[in-house]
Amino acid sequence: MDIFQKTPDLTPYKAVLPAIAVDNLMTHKPKDKAAAEWMKKSNRQNFAHADMADPKVLNAVIWFACTGSGSKIPQTAQLPAYQAMRLGIANLDDEENVSKKGDDD
Numbered sequence: 001m002d003i004f005q006k007t008p009d010l011t012p013y014k015a016v017l018p019a020i021a022v023d024n025l026m027t028h029k030p031k032d033k034a035a036a037e038w039m040k041k042s043n044r045q046n047f048a049h050a051d052m053a054d055p056k057v058l059n060a061v062i063w064f065a066c067t068g069s070g071s072k073i074p075q076t077a078q079l080p081a082y083q084a085m086r087l088g089i090a091n092l093d094d095e096e097n098v099s100k101k102g103d104d105d
Contacts, residue, residue, distance in 0.1 A: 034069040
């Protein structure tokens with residue numbers, strides 16, 4: 001990105017604050033039982049630090065918020081290479097069992 005210039009533009013400007021609805025951060029009462037359940041699932045997520053929320057649950061919460069309860073969540077798409085890479089990853093238990101067998105010989 002080429003966004004910088006050699007000489008700065010020191011032209012005065014007036015900052016404009018964004019217009020935000022007063023109730024933007026207010027949580028409204030759930031419309032129905034399904035909405036209440038999804039709100040509970042959302043509240044159980046850890047938003048204190050980046051990437052601490054469960055991505056599957058969070059995606060499902062967002063899907064429900066956008067589509068409602070009448071639409072099923074689509075399967076997560078995965079490239080064939082992902083499955084091939086997973087085949088090469090051994091479980092820790094498998095590695096321990098391999099080393100134990102080698103010790104017995």
